[in-house]
Amino acid sequence: VMVWLRRTTHYLFIVVVAVNSTLLTINAGDYIFYTDWAWTSFVIFSIAQSTMLVVGAIYYMLFTGVPGTATYYATIMTIYTWVAKGAWFALGYPYDFVAVPVWIPSAMLLDLTYWATRRNKHAAILIGGTLVGLSLPLFNMINLLTIRDPLEMAFKYPRPTLPPYMTPIEPQVGKFYNSPVALGAGAGAVLSVPIAALGAKLNTWTYRWMAA
Numbered sequence: 001v002m003v004w005l006r007r008t009t010h011y012l013f014i015v016v017v018a019v020n021s022t023l024l025t026i027n028a029g030d031y032i033f034y035t036d037w038a039w040t041s042f043v044i045f046s047i048a049q050s051t052m053l054v055v056g057a058i059y060y061m062l063f064t065g066v067p068g069t070a071t072y073y074a075t076i077m078t079i080y081t082w083v084a085k086g087a088w089f090a091l092g093y094p095y096d097f098v099a100v101p102v103w104i105p106s107a108m109l110l111d112l113t114y115w116a117t118r119r120n121k122h123a124a125i126l127i128g129g130t131l132v133g134l135s136l137p138l139f140n141m142i143n144l145l146t147i148r149d150p151l152e153m154a155f156k157y158p159r160p161t162l163p164p165y166m167t168p169i170e171p172q173v174g175k176f177y178n179s180p181v182a183l184g185a186g187a188g189a190v191l192s193v194p195i196a197a198l199g200a201k202l203n204t205w206t207y208r209w210m211a212a
Contacts, residue, residue: 014060014069018076021056038099038150039180046137046184049101051195053077054132057107058124058199067115074107096147097157102139106132121200129196133188141181 038045057070078100085098110128117123144150 010064011072014064014073015076017056017060018073019080021052021073022077022080024052038144042137042141042180043184043187045101046140046180046188047191049103049140050106050133050136050188050192053103053106053136054110054129054192054196055199055202057110057132058128058196059202061111061114061124062121062200062203065119067111067119070107070110070114071104074103077103093157094148094153097153099144099147099150102136102143105139106136109135125196125200126193129193130189132196133190133192134185137181137184137188 053074057073060073061067061069063069081098081100085100088098089095109131110124113128113131114120114124117127
């Protein structure tokens, strides 16, 4: 019974933090704001999304020691965001008003790395972190190509709580960078590794806290 209780507590703990990390992701690249600025600030949001995912996913994957936990974590984030998308849709906004970032495939790559290297923590940090950073911008761009123009959504259906100074600005596409996917993937791959290491280090602090 105690083993079952401990395991259940672990997974409930993951649910709680995945929901909270979704709220943090909303602040790092709020899914509605993400829609508003997707084409102009894709690189910034790619970095925000990949680092936010990897820190929590690797933390819980190493915490449980079970390959698959990262995908579980990303799935909770996705479901929670789709619930928010549904809420906005129920308020009368179009289906394309909220773009849900694609976390699950990148989390699956993190799990796969952990499993393929026989649960090697350092491989998960180095290889898994790199794969998350490289893949997330690609999956998100594919996702954005399937919805109506985000800038059109932003101008046509402004968010009611958006202050005037955050009104979307018509972008100069291609003026500052040629490939936002390549730049997002490059920057994401570099930054996701140290952030993954931070997520792994959080386990040390967690165990010390539990033992205190």
